[in-house]
Amino acid sequence: MTALIRAAVIVAGLAAWEVAARVGSPLLYVPPSAALPALRDLLLLRSYPDVLEHLWLTIGEILAAYGLAVAAGLGVGGALGLYRTLGRVYGPILAALYAVPAVVWYPSLMLFFGLDAASKVAFGFLLGFFPITLAVLAGIRQVNPQLVTVARAFGAGPLTVFAKVLVPGMLFTLVGGLRTGLALSVVGVIVGEILGSKAGMGALINHAYGLLRTADYVALVVVTLVVIVAADVGASLLERRARRWTG
Amino acid sequence: MTGPALIEVDGVRRRFQTASGPVHALDDVSLSVGDGEFCTIIGPSGCGKSTLLGMIGGLVMPDAGRILIAGKPVTGPDPRAVATVFQDPGLFPWRTVVENIAFGLELQGVDRRARRQAATALLGPLGLRDFAGKYPRELSGGMRQRVAIGRALAIESPIVLMDEPFGALDEQTRLLMGEWLLDIWRRTRTTVVFVTHSLHEALALSTRVIVMTARPGRIKSVLPLPQPHPRSMESPELVALRAKLWGEIREESLRAMDGMGGPEMAPHSPPSQAPRRRRGAARRDAP
Numbered sequence: 001m002t003a004l005i006r007a008a009v010i011v012a013g014l015a016a017w018e019v020a021a022r023v024g025s026p027l028l029y030v031p032p033s034a035a036l037p038a039l040r041d042l043l044l045l046r047s048y049p050d051v052l053e054h055l056w057l058t059i060g061e062i063l064a065a066y067g068l069a070v071a072a073g074l075g076v077g078g079a080l081g082l083y084r085t086l087g088r089v090y091g092p093i094l095a096a097l098y099a100v101p102a103v104v105w106y107p108s109l110m111l112f113f114g115l116d117a118a119s120k121v122a123f124g125f126l127l128g129f130f131p132i133t134l135a136v137l138a139g140i141r142q143v144n145p146q147l148v149t150v151a152r153a154f155g156a157g158p159l160t161v162f163a164k165v166l167v168p169g170m171l172f173t174l175v176g177g178l179r180t181g182l183a184l185s186v187v188g189v190i191v192g193e194i195l196g197s198k199a200g201m202g203a204l205i206n207h208a209y210g211l212l213r214t215a216d217y218v219a220l221v222v223v224t225l226v227v228i229v230a231a232d233v234g235a236s237l238l239e240r241r242a243r244r245w246t247g
Numbered sequence: 248m249t250g251p252a253l254i255e256v257d258g259v260r261r262r263f264q265t266a267s268g269p270v271h272a273l274d275d276v277s278l279s280v281g282d283g284e285f286c287t288i289i290g291p292s293g294c295g296k297s298t299l300l301g302m303i304g305g306l307v308m309p310d311a312g313r314i315l316i317a318g319k320p321v322t323g324p325d326p327r328a329v330a331t332v333f334q335d336p337g338l339f340p341w342r343t344v345v346e347n348i349a350f351g352l353e354l355q356g357v358d359r360r361a362r363r364q365a366a367t368a369l370l371g372p373l374g375l376r377d378f379a380g381k382y383p384r385e386l387s388g389g390m391r392q393r394v395a396i397g398r399a400l401a402i403e404s405p406i407v408l409m410d411e412p413f414g415a416l417d418e419q420t421r422l423l424m425g426e427w428l429l430d431i432w433r434r435t436r437t438t439v440v441f442v443t444h445s446l447h448e449a450l451a452l453s454t455r456v457i458v459m460t461a462r463p464g465r466i467k468s469v470l471p472l473p474q475p476h477p478r479s480m481e482s483p484e485l486v487a488l489r490a491k492l493w494g495e496i497r498e499e500s501l502r503a504m505d506g507m508g509g510p511e512m513a514p515h516s517p518p519s520q521a522p523r524r525r526r527g528a529a530r531r532d533a534p
Contacts (some may be wrong), residue, residue: 069337150337155326
């Protein structure tokens with residue numbers, strides 16, 4: 001019954017979209033009757049035969065940007081959390097920088113790193129880095145300092161304290177930050193590609209859009225969305241597992 | 248009962264910076280603890296007992312003086328020499344009872360099976376046989392503290408430091424835990440340095456009681472207790488010792504309260520001569 005209703009809602013939505021697009025301009029408001037064939041053409045590699053290469057490039061950029069953001073976020077957040085003075089000095093600066101709309105940095109990133117993948121990775125890294133760092137910083141402050149004292153008394157050095165006490169102690173906050181960081185790294189890479197690049201899903205989107213191939217444009221956006229949603233679903237599964245683990 | 252000196256504290260001093268200025272926690276403290284002793288340190292709040300224990304454990308460094316364990320100077324925490332039990336048991340909430348007990352062994356690189364085996368073997372004496380897989384939040388306060396003691400015993404270090412381990416427990420649990428600890432100590436003959444506020448604990452458990460003065464902490468007196476365990480608190484000998492110990496501690500506690508701007512109960516104390524320090528800052532025992 002629920003499935004039926006849900007299907008009916010989707011069909012009704014598509015129908016409304018179709019009507020609205022036809023009443024307006026079918027070129028600007030692409031109706032499903034045009035978008036679905038375009039999606040099929042895209043998936044069958046007819047409209048953009050090299051779409052898979054672009055897709056892999058984008059996924060590769062996302063993985064690189066996110067991997068760097070996680071490593072740097074854990075390192076910087078861990079250092080600021082472990083060394084209180086450092087945290088007091090740099091914590092507020094980080095929080096202030098996080099509040100700046102990150103797009104303002106993109107032109108200079110393009111100047112530094114060029115039009116290729118590096119500037120996209122840098123931008124995705126920049127966006128993902130802040131939420132992860134701030135989550136680590138906040139998470140470390142939540143950990144009962146007594147646990148750190150106990151671990152030190154049993155001979156734990158800074159790295160062991162981080163791995164065996166701080167990470168499990170802040171897992172809740174950390175996983176939330178890691179998930180936000182992933183979403184923002186994805187946004188950074190794709191926005192970077194749209195703002196200026198020669199390859200990647202963003203570049204294709206820009207290309208289709210610029211040539212007013214709006215049906216192809218919609219199809220490319222749908223494929224990109226699937227990638228983003230898949231990444232988020234993966235992250236949320238990890239988050240649920242982490243929650244069960246910490247109880 | 249008392250062997251050669253295992254712990255040697257020699258002319259130790261320590262100050263802390265607080266919001267209201269420097270606090271002189273310890274001033275020229277020297278003592279030695281023999282192998283197999285159960286040495287209790289008692290004194291008013293904030294007299295630096297915990298600081299002294301922290302120094303023996305290598306968690307706090309002295310400003311002056313030195314501490315030797317088996318002849319070697321303490322430069323940092325060394326779990327092969329010293330295990331510590333804190334007032335806040337500090338159990339890891341994401342670890343089960345057995346995993347908590349095995350924590351120290353894990354840090355020493357003992358493999359998973361061996362450390363589980365060692366931790367499980369301790370469950371019986373700890374009275375936690377049916378709680379191996381439970382998490383700390385499922386345990387009572389007394390049980391949590393037994394897990395913390397188990398974690399300290401598991402690494403089999405020659406010295407166990409206990410910083411008011413039963414301080415947060417109710418009176419009945421406290422008495423039972425004292426009996427239990429005594430039983431464990433008599434079996435293992437580990438050297439114990441035990442910080443407490445409780446006269447009863449000091450008299451029932453120790454082979455020697457060290458009374459500290461109000462801040463800055465110095466050693467006021469040392470009371471050897473050669474009486475065999477278990478002791479009856481009602482015996483005339485112990486009643487007399489209790490009165491003597493209370494006399495000394497009472498004096499220091501009054502001074503400590505006075506120094507903190509607390510109620511002025513001592514008849515000889517001049518009415519608030521010194522400018523009063525900010526309460527919260529002055530009352531802190533140790534960082």
